Amino acid sequence: MVIAEDSALIREGLARLIEETGGTVVAKVGDAPSFVAAVLEHRPDVSVVDVRMPPNQRDEGLRAAIEARRLVPGTPVLVLSQYVERQYATELLADGAGGVGYLLKDRVSDIAEFMDALHRVAGGGTALDPDVVAQLMVLRRRDDRLATLTPREREVLAAMAEGRTNLGVAKAMGITEGATEKHISSIFGKLELPETQTAHRRVLAVLAYLGS
Amino acid sequence: MMTTLKPSFATGPYRPGTLLRNFVLSPLDPASWRAAGAILMGLFIGTFSFALLAALFSTGGSFLIILVGFAVVGIGVEIARIVARVERWRMTLVDPRPLRAHTYRTYGHGLRAAAEAEFMDENRWRDVIYVLVSFPLTILEFVVCVAVWATSFGLLVSTLAYFVIAGAAGDRMPASLSNGAPIPLVAVAFVLGLFLLAVAASLSRGLMRLHRAVVEGLLCTNEREELRLRVETLRESRSAMLQVEATELRRIERDLHDGAQQRLVMLAIDLSLASDRIESDPAGAKALMSDAREQARQALAELRDLVRGSAPAILLDRGLVAALGSVAGRCPVPTIVESALAPGERQPHAVERAAYFVVSEALTNVAKHASATRCEIRCRREGDRLIVEVWDNGVGGAVTAPGGGLAGLRDRVEALDGVLLIDSPAGGPTLLHAEMPAAQGWPAA
Numbered sequence: 001m002v003i004a005e006d007s008a009l010i011r012e013g014l015a016r017l018i019e020e021t022g023g024t025v026v027a028k029v030g031d032a033p034s035f036v037a038a039v040l041e042h043r044p045d046v047s048v049v050d051v052r053m054p055p056n057q058r059d060e061g062l063r064a065a066i067e068a069r070r071l072v073p074g075t076p077v078l079v080l081s082q083y084v085e086r087q088y089a090t091e092l093l094a095d096g097a098g099g100v101g102y103l104l105k106d107r108v109s110d111i112a113e114f115m116d117a118l119h120r121v122a123g124g125g126t127a128l129d130p131d132v133v134a135q136l137m138v139l140r141r142r143d144d145r146l147a148t149l150t151p152r153e154r155e156v157l158a159a160m161a162e163g164r165t166n167l168g169v170a171k172a173m174g175i176t177e178g179a180t181e182k183h184i185s186s187i188f189g190k191l192e193l194p195e196t197q198t199a200h201r202r203v204l205a206v207l208a209y210l211g212s
Numbered sequence: 213m214m215t216t217l218k219p220s221f222a223t224g225p226y227r228p229g230t231l232l233r234n235f236v237l238s239p240l241d242p243a244s245w246r247a248a249g250a251i252l253m254g255l256f257i258g259t260f261s262f263a264l265l266a267a268l269f270s271t272g273g274s275f276l277i278i279l280v281g282f283a284v285v286g287i288g289v290e291i292a293r294i295v296a297r298v299e300r301w302r303m304t305l306v307d308p309r310p311l312r313a314h315t316y317r318t319y320g321h322g323l324r325a326a327a328e329a330e331f332m333d334e335n336r337w338r339d340v341i342y343v344l345v346s347f348p349l350t351i352l353e354f355v356v357c358v359a360v361w362a363t364s365f366g367l368l369v370s371t372l373a374y375f376v377i378a379g380a381a382g383d384r385m386p387a388s389l390s391n392g393a394p395i396p397l398v399a400v401a402f403v404l405g406l407f408l409l410a411v412a413a414s415l416s417r418g419l420m421r422l423h424r425a426v427v428e429g430l431l432c433t434n435e436r437e438e439l440r441l442r443v444e445t446l447r448e449s450r451s452a453m454l455q456v457e458a459t460e461l462r463r464i465e466r467d468l469h470d471g472a473q474q475r476l477v478m479l480a481i482d483l484s485l486a487s488d489r490i491e492s493d494p495a496g497a498k499a500l501m502s503d504a505r506e507q508a509r510q511a512l513a514e515l516r517d518l519v520r521g522s523a524p525a526i527l528l529d530r531g532l533v534a535a536l537g538s539v540a541g542r543c544p545v546p547t548i549v550e551s552a553l554a555p556g557e558r559q560p561h562a563v564e565r566a567a568y569f570v571v572s573e574a575l576t577n578v579a580k581h582a583s584a585t586r587c588e589i590r591c592r593r594e595g596d597r598l599i600v601e602v603w604d605n606g607v608g609g610a611v612t613a614p615g616g617g618l619a620g621l622r623d624r625v626e627a628l629d630g631v632l633l634i635d636s637p638a639g640g641p642t643l644l645h646a647e648m649p650a651a652q653g654w655p656a657a
Contacts, residue, residue: 052525059529083516085526085538106512109505135541 001122002027002047004035004061005080006054014048014108021115031055032064039068039075046099046122051081051088062088069095076121080105086135089128093207101127101163116168126163126203133161136210148190156183161206235410244413247306247420251350251357254302254423258350261295261343264288286330292339296431299346303427306420314338314433315441321633342430349426353419360412367405374398445629452627459620467518475511479504521572523565531556532564536571536589543575545587545604552592559598563648566628567591567600570621570646574602577617582606582642598650601643608640621646 001018003025005011015025027038031054039047047068051061065077076099079092089102101121107129108114117127137146137158149157159169170180188194193205238244265288272284293316300311316336317329330336375398428434482504486497519525527535533551540547558564571589578587584606591600611634612618618634621644625632630648 058525081525083520083525085534086541087526087530087534087537106509109508135538138541138544 001025002029002035002038002042002044004029004032004038004047004053004064005050006030006052007050010050010105017108017111017114018118021111032060035061035064036068036071039072043072043075046076046078046118048078048080048118050105051079059088062091066091066095069097069100073097074099074124076124077101078103078118078121078127080108084129084131084135086132089132093126093204096204098124098126102132103127103129104131117163120163120165120168125165128162128203128207130158130162133158133210136161136207145191149187153183153187153190156180157187157206160184160187160202161210163203235414238413238417239409241413243306244417247416248357248361248412250302250305250420251353251416254346254350255354257295257298257302258343258347261291262347264291265340265343282327282331289330289336289340292343293336295343296339299342299427300431303420303424306417307424311424311428311432314431314437321631338430342427345426345430346423349423353423357412357416357419360408360415364405364408364412367401367408371398371402371405375402449627449629452623456620456624456627459623464518467514471514471518472511475507475514479507479511482507521569524568527564527568528561531558532567532591535564535568536591539568539572539575540587540589543587544579545575545582545584547575547587547589550588550590552590557593559650563598563628563650566624566630566648567598567646569624570600570632570644571602573617573621574644577610578602578604578606578642581610582608582640584640584642593650596650598648600646600648603641603643605641607638608636608642609638610634610636610642610644 001023003011003014003018005014005028008030011028011030015028018025026042026044029035029038035047035049035053038044047065049061049065051059053060053064061081062079065079069075069077073095074097077092078101079088080103081088082105084102084104092100092102099121101117103114103117107117120127137154146154155173156169159172164172166177166180166184169184170177173180191209193209268284268288268291272281272286272288275281275284297313300313303311314335317333319326319329378395482500486500486504489500490497524535524538526538533549533553533555536549536551540549559567575587575589578584582604584604587602587604589600589602591598593599610618612622618632622632625646625648628648630646632647633645634642635645636642
């Protein structure tokens with residue numbers, strides 16, 4: 001995998017984390033252009049990018065991630081940031097291909113959660129920060145159909161929007177997979193969303209619903 | 213045109229020859245005749261405006277006690293302002309160098325501010341004083357001018373008539389017509405008439421020059437005065453800006469001290485306790501470590517909120533509208549953003565920051581106090597002003613208490629030479645309106 005992060009402290013910390021859990025870091029870079037170059041050169045299974053990087057310390061990392069995915073379609077990228085913004089998530093997901101993650105940097109401290117998100121992204125899935133999902137849910141609050149969901153179903157919807165699989169949702173909420181499936185089909189019924197096969201398509205459907 | 217006018221106000225070196233030539237030729241200079249016309253016009257303006265003001269001020273003055281009088285006096289002051297404008301124009305008839313009007317206080321918002329602008333404005337009262345001073349001056353100017361012009365015309369017309377009649381009658385001129393005056397005496401009278409014509413022309417211009425000095429002194433601005441005013445405004449806005457920055461720094465310092473710093477101290481304590489216990493009580497150590505992680509997580513969240521409050525990343529990256537969308541998305545009251553700004557339009561960073569700060573604070577207030585169910589953020593540009601409004605359908609009754617949050621917002625907006633208005637009747641709705649100077653068509657960053 002490729003790591004792009006301008007803070008040496010966090011760059012080394014991430015590398016150590018990944019190597020301790022059995023991954024291999026093929027390139028560690030500190031700015032946006034070398035990130036794009038590293039992705040082109042190594043075609044990694046997954047990359048981790050910081051949003052804020054030299055030269056401008058603005059949203060170079062995000063732009064570089066989008067650029068890398070344009071040059072190498074579908075290359076999985078997990079974007080980390082000190083702040084998450086709904087708009088940035090929308091831009092990242094815009095190409096419709098899977099393998100996208102967007103998390104707060106703090107989430108790295110929960111190693112199990114972080115590795116789960118990383119694997120999901122590497123496998124073509126989605127990992128959206130709960131904070132982004134919360135922003136989306138706030139936007140949709142006035143929707144009557146959303147109001148028909150039970151509190152439990154809302155939690156399940158949020159977990160789905162984060163990109164979790166049925167099993168992931170079940171684990172995160174401490175319920176059985178069967179119960180999760182029941183909740184999900186009830187949600188899709190109430191929101192009148194089409195049932196889809198892959199987890200990523202499901203995320204897109206949920207996000208499209210929340211974001212519209 | 214300019215060249216013929218030049219002698220009337222040229223301030224070049226005065227050579228006696230030029231001076232004499234100018235004097236002799238002055239009746240031929242159109243500026244002299246315009247000066248005479250302007251003096252005539254001045255008599256009417258001076259008398260009429262004085263009479264009008266005297267009537268309005270005496271009527272208004274006797275009704276001051278029932279407030280109507282203030283309106284009447286106010287009308288008088290405004291008429292003086294119109295007179296001032298007419299008089300500045302009249303001066304340029306003779307000397308085309310433009311006169312720049314002094315500046316008047318703007319009315320601002322609210323009755324009180326309007327009254328202050330009307331009655332406490334030095335320059336408005338200068339206009340009134342001018343009307344008072346100019347009344348006797350215009351009469352004096354007119355009388356002197358008329359006397360000289362009329363004498364000169366009288367002499368010229370009568371002597372010319374004498375010559376014409378004398379020429380026509382030849383030797384048969386009746387003695388009664390000449391009044392027995394010998395020809396040389398009539399010639400002297402003719403020359404005197406010509407001399408007085410030049411005197412009248414030069415005098416008219418001289419009087420207008422004096423009058424112009426009065427107008428310049430009372431009704432016009434000069435560079436020094438303008439600079440003084442500009443420095444004053446700059447000093448005020450600079451001190452407001454410094455105040456705003458200082459308040460902001462204090463807030464950040466306090467938030468850091470009460471929040472993240474305390475959490476980091478707790479984190480350090482938890483970690484050192486855990487390392488003491490790790491062998492004797494592994495389960496306890498583990499619990500402490502998970503506490504420590506929670507403290508770290510909270511500290512990060514607090515730092516993030518702190519930065520988001522004043523200078524969020526998205527504001528710098530994507531500009532005002534995107535940042536407002538983000539802050540609206542976090543507000544617990546359903547909030548929509550209506551922007552009439554061009555996509556990607558950017559403003560100077562200080563303006564974007566102030567606008568963002570106003571909205572973010574306003575939304576915090578809405579969430580805390582308004583019990584609103586709907587909230588709208590509107591932004592648009594009107595000419596060179598950026599307008600940001602926050603509307604909510606809550607209970608209203610928001611007031612600007614000194615030292616309160618809304619007063620802080622006002623300081624911040626005013627530091628940028630902007631205006632902040634709050635309309636919040638009891639029972640709602642509340643509208644907060646902020647206007648700031650904006651740069652037109654800043655390119656997208």
